[in-house]
Structure formats: structure tokens, C-alpha cells
Amino acid sequence: MAPRILHGRHYRTGEPVLLHHQAGLITRIEPGPAGPRPLPWLAPSLFDLQVNGFAGVDFQRDDVANTDLEAAARALAGAGCGRFLLTLITDTWPVLLRRLARLREARLRSALLQQCIAGWHIEGPFLSDQPGYHGAHSPGCMLDPAPGHLAELRETVGTERLLLTLAPERTGAIDVIRRAVSLGIRVSLGHTNAPAEVLAKAFAAGATGFTHLGNACPQTLDRHDNILFRVIDALAGNQGQIPAGIDPSQCLVSIIPDGIHVSPPLFRLFHHLPWRCQLGYVSDAMAAASAPRGVTTLGSIRLEVGSDGIVRQPGHSNFAGSALRPIDGVLRAAAMLGAPWAQAWDRFSVIPAAWMGIPHGLQPGCPADLCLLDETAVPADADVRPRPSLTLRTLLARGQELEQAVGHR
Numbered sequence: 001m002a003p004r005i006l007h008g009r010h011y012r013t014g015e016p017v018l019l020h021h022q023a024g025l026i027t028r029i030e031p032g033p034a035g036p037r038p039l040p041w042l043a044p045s046l047f048d049l050q051v052n053g054f055a056g057v058d059f060q061r062d063d064v065a066n067t068d069l070e071a072a073a074r075a076l077a078g079a080g081c082g083r084f085l086l087t088l089i090t091d092t093w094p095v096l097l098r099r100l101a102r103l104r105e106a107r108l109r110s111a112l113l114q115q116c117i118a119g120w121h122i123e124g125p126f127l128s129d130q131p132g133y134h135g136a137h138s139p140g141c142m143l144d145p146a147p148g149h150l151a152e153l154r155e156t157v158g159t160e161r162l163l164l165t166l167a168p169e170r171t172g173a174i175d176v177i178r179r180a181v182s183l184g185i186r187v188s189l190g191h192t193n194a195p196a197e198v199l200a201k202a203f204a205a206g207a208t209g210f211t212h213l214g215n216a217c218p219q220t221l222d223r224h225d226n227i228l229f230r231v232i233d234a235l236a237g238n239q240g241q242i243p244a245g246i247d248p249s250q251c252l253v254s255i256i257p258d259g260i261h262v263s264p265p266l267f268r269l270f271h272h273l274p275w276r277c278q279l280g281y282v283s284d285a286m287a288a289a290s291a292p293r294g295v296t297t298l299g300s301i302r303l304e305v306g307s308d309g310i311v312r313q314p315g316h317s318n319f320a321g322s323a324l325r326p327i328d329g330v331l332r333a334a335a336m337l338g339a340p341w342a343q344a345w346d347r348f349s350v351i352p353a354a355w356m357g358i359p360h361g362l363q364p365g366c367p368a369d370l371c372l373l374d375e376t377a378v379p380a381d382a383d384v385r386p387r388p389s390l391t392l393r394t395l396l397a398r399g400q401e402l403e404q405a406v407g408h409r
Contacts (some may be wrong), residue, residue, distance in 0.1 A: 004399060007032050008372060010362065011043035011342045019197075021368035024398030028364055041373040043345055044361050045082030049065045049163065049254060049280070050121055050212070052087045053287035062099060064107050064111075068277040073116040075290050077395045077402050082369045083118040083353070085163055090124030090137035093149065101156050109243055115397050118358060119161025122153065126166035127174065127191035131220030134191060134225075135169070145176040146156050151362035154183055154345035158368075161356055165211045167192035186356060188254075190217040196230045203234065209355070210235070211286055213270070214262040236273040250353040251277035256284050256342070257333035258324040264336040271337060278355065281329055281348040288323040327390060330386045334388075341388055363375035363381065368399035 003022040010017045010029075016039055016245055038121045051375055053059045055075035057068045076084060086103060088096055100120065107113040126149075129139035144165055153162060169238050170194060177187050189202055190211030200257040210231055217227050237250055253272060261284070262270070270279065283289065324332075326348060333344040346361075353360035372393040394401055 003027065004395055006042060006370070006372070007035065008040045008042035011041050011373075013344055014342075017042065019362065019368075019370075021399040022366055024400075026362065026364050026366050026368050028094075029362060037043065038374075041067050041342075041371075041375060041390075042362065043371045044349045044353075044366070045077075045371050045395055045397075046330070046345075046349045047082045047118070047358070047360060047370045048076070048081050048084040048283050048285070048326050048348070048354075049124070049256055049352045049356070050087050050151060050282040050284045051081075052074065052089060052285060053289070055163045056287050058114055058287040060089060060099070060353075062102070064103075064106075064341070066110055068379070069103075069106055070110060070112050073112055074402070075395075076116065077225060078392065079325040080330075080371050080373075080390075080392055082395055082402070083116055083358075085121040085161070085356070086117050087121040090127060090134075090141050092141050093125060093143065096122070096125065097152055097156055100153075104157055104160070109162070112402070115402070117134045118164065118353075119356065120157055121163040121165070123165040123190070126164075126170055126176075128169065128193055130166040130193060133193050135216045137171065137191065144171040145173055147179050150176065150180050150183055150185065153185070159184070160185065162328075163188060163209075163356070163360075165190040165209075167194065167200050168207065169194040172287060174201050174205050177202055177205040177207050180397075187327055188252075193217070193227055194230070196233065199234050202252070207373060208250055209254065210350050211254055212256050212261065212282060213253050214255060214266060215284070232273060235277045236275045248276035249278070250355075252280050252352065254282045254352070256322055256324065257281045257329040257336070258283075259332050259336060261322065267333070267336045278351050279347055280352040280355065281344075282352070283324040283326050283329055284322045285326075286322070289324050290323075299386050300380055308371045327392065331388070331390065341390060360362060368396060370396040370399075372396070 001023045003020055006019040016032040016034050018030050019042060088100060097353040107117050123145055124137050125141045126145040127137055127142055128134055129142040143284040164185050165188045168189055170289035180187050187207040188209030188211045189207050196297040205383055213231055237253060330341055330344050330348050350361045374391045374393055376389050378387045378389045
């Protein structure tokens with residue numbers, strides 16, 4: 001395959017660059033000339049650790065077809081997200097395994113899905129069944145994890161990447177974390193009300209993440225002791241609870257940057273804390289994302305998307321996944337932080353990909369998985385500065401437009 005060159009502005013520096021790529025890999029980046037017209041921004045494509053569905057397609061349904069999955073993948077690519085972890089939520093264990101097997105078979109039949117689905121995120125059923133902490137997950141399907149569950153997961157997906165979210169206070173969870181790590185499964189804690197000492201044991205056993213902090217907990221929390229304080233103390237406190245020998249820089253705390261699941265003041269506070277780990281973004285998107293408002297589903301759960309864009313179970317106040325498009329998550333994060341969008345980009349791309357062991361970024365040797373973006377200013381009120389908006393010019397997978405790239409695998 002002949003070498004190719006892209007001319008654009010580096011998303012971090014704003015400087016014109018020439019990005020050389022060949023055979024799907026970035027080979028060199030060097031300073032480039034200013035263009036006669038505004039150059040597109042060059043950035044690594046977004047990478048989402050938690051996608052339950054998208055563009056009207058619910059990944060939890062057993063009748064989802066390959067064409068539906070491919071449509072969702074294309075819609076995600078249109079939102080700047082070139083790769084993601086397909087996420088399955090709590091169900092009875094046999095049903096969840098069968099669903100995972102069917103989805104993996106669908107992926108193996110499609111070059112597009114092989115490019116876009118970077119792995120699998122199993123969020124449940126090993127979660128807290130307590131009110132507030134189980135969120136939209138069915139508490140009746142919750143159960144304690146066992147080594148046999150891990151063996152079945154590995155048997156189902158082979159050596160493909162796996163992320164498992166669990167509550168460490170469940171009976172047997174600490175031993176299961178150790179076993180999962182030995183099988184190459186990334187473990188994140190979530191939907192949990194674990195005491196501080198249990199969190200410490202979970203990190204010592206090999207857990208390296210926390211799933212959507214600020215979500216999956218009751219609206220009313222003990223002001224003296226709650227899961228937010230415990231996680232912050234463990235991963236950002238001066239007297240953190242990470243045991244000796246554990247490198248907190250290898251840990252990732254994910255948050256949903258929609259301004260809904262985490263309020264803007266708390267979102268800013270999270271970014272001002274002296275974290276010793278990484279902060280990353282996830283959409284937690286479900287079928288309602290990039291789809292019309294109204295009634296939708298998350299597996300067997302009936303949901304409604306209000307005019308405010310919030311996804312809820314009818315008659316309930318708690319949130320149930322999100323309708324967030326990844327590229328909008330970057331813009332909302334930047335707006336909440338009062339920062340340029342480029343400062344938020346890596347938390348939704350390079351950082352989560354690296355945590356999953358996937359090289360990603362604008363540097364030689366990384367896959368040429370790229371976004372070419374145009375920036376415009378959206379008019380705002382007279383007393384507010386215009387807001388930046390991003391338009392995706394194209395998304396490249398392995399250096400080619402997505403459909404062309406998968407056609408040449």
C-alpha cells in the first residue's frame with residue numbers, strides 16, 4: 001500500500017502538520033505549511049468503553065441483526081467514535097452468555113464490526129442489588145461471581161478484550177478479581193457501596209478501574225461516608241487506600257460527560273482533585289443516543305427519553321443509560337470545564353484506549369485511526385461568548401475512510 005499524507009492542524013498544538021501513514025499505521029508527523037484555506041483539525045478517533053446501543057439499535061435485544069449492528073457502528077463513527085466496547089448489562093447468566101455469543105458471531109461475520117468493536121464490556125450481573133446502586137439493572141438477576149463465570153466468558157469470546165464491571169462486596173468477588181486478571185480480563189468496580197477496606201482489597205487483587213463515578217448511586221447520600229468519598233480517598237486522597245505495590249497511575253476512573261449524570265460543579269471538582277490515576281470519559285450510550293426522543297428499550301426494560309434528553313424508566317427519577325453522542329461528550333466536557341475542546345479529547349480517546357492496552361494517538365507506530373474535524377462557532381446569547389462546535393469531515397480507520405478500510409482488511 002502506497003504511503004499517504006494528511007495535511008491538517010494538530011489537535012493539541014493547533015500547528016499545521018503533515019501526517020504520513022502507510023499500511024494503516026502512522027509513520028511520521030512533521031511540521032507542515034499553512035494552507036490557503038482553513039485546515040481541518042487532526043485528532044485520534046474517539047474510543048468509548050461503554051456503549052449499550054446507539055442510533056435506535058439496542059445491543060441487549062436478541063433479535064438484533066448484523067445490519068442493525070453495522071448501522072449503529074456507522075452512526076458512532078459519524079459521532080467521531082471509531083472503536084468501542086460493546087456493553088451488555090445484567091440479565092440471567094445463561095441469557096447474557098447466549099447474547100454475547102451471538103454478538104461475537106455477528107462480529108466475526110462483518111469486517112466493519114471487527115474494525116469498530118474493540119472488545120466487550122460485561123456490566124453485571126455481579127453488581128449491588130441495593131436500591132440506588134443497581135440503577136436500571138434488574139436486582140432479581142444479580143448474583144455472586146464465581147471462577148466458573150470467568151471461564152465461560154473466556155470460552156465465549158476467546159482471547160478478545162474483556163472488561164468486567166462488578167461490585168467487590170459480593171461474596172467471592174475478591175478471589176474472582178484475582179482470577180480475572182490472570183485470564184487477561186480488565187476489572188472495573190461499579191454499581192457498588194463497598195466499604196473502604198473492601199475497595200482496598202479489590203484494588204490489591206488487581207481491579208484497575210471504576211465505572212461511571214457519580215452514577216449508579218442513590219440521589220441522597222450520607223454526608224459523612226459514601227461511595228464517592230471512598231473512591232476519591234482511595235485514588236486521589238493524600239492518605240489514599242491503594243495498597244503498597246499497586247500503581248494507581250494504571251487505574252482509570254470513568255465519568256459520563258453529559259452534564260446530567262454528573263452535575264457541572266461535581267464534574268469540575270473531579271477534574272480539580274489530585275488524582276493519582278487517570279480520568280476518562282464514557283458515553284454509557286444506549287439506543288436513544290442519536291435517535292428521536294420518545295420510548296425506547298434497554299433489553300427488557302422500557303425507557304423514555306424526555307425533552308431534556310434524560311433517559312429514565314417511566315415513573316422513576318433515576319437515570320438509565322444516556323443519549324450522549326461521543327463527540328458531544330467532548331464538547332460538553334469542555335464547556336463545563338471552560339476549556340478548549342482539544343483539552344478534553346484525550347479523555348475520550350487516547351486515555352481509555354491505552355487503559356485497555358490499545359495503542360492510539362497521533363504518534364508514529366499507532367494505527368491511523370483519525371478524525372478530520374472542522375470547527376465553527378455557534379452563536380450564543382449576547383453576554384456569553386460563542387460556543388465552539390465540531391463537524392466531522394471524515395473518520396479514517398487504518399488510514400482510509402471506514403467503509404474503504406474494512407473492505408481492504
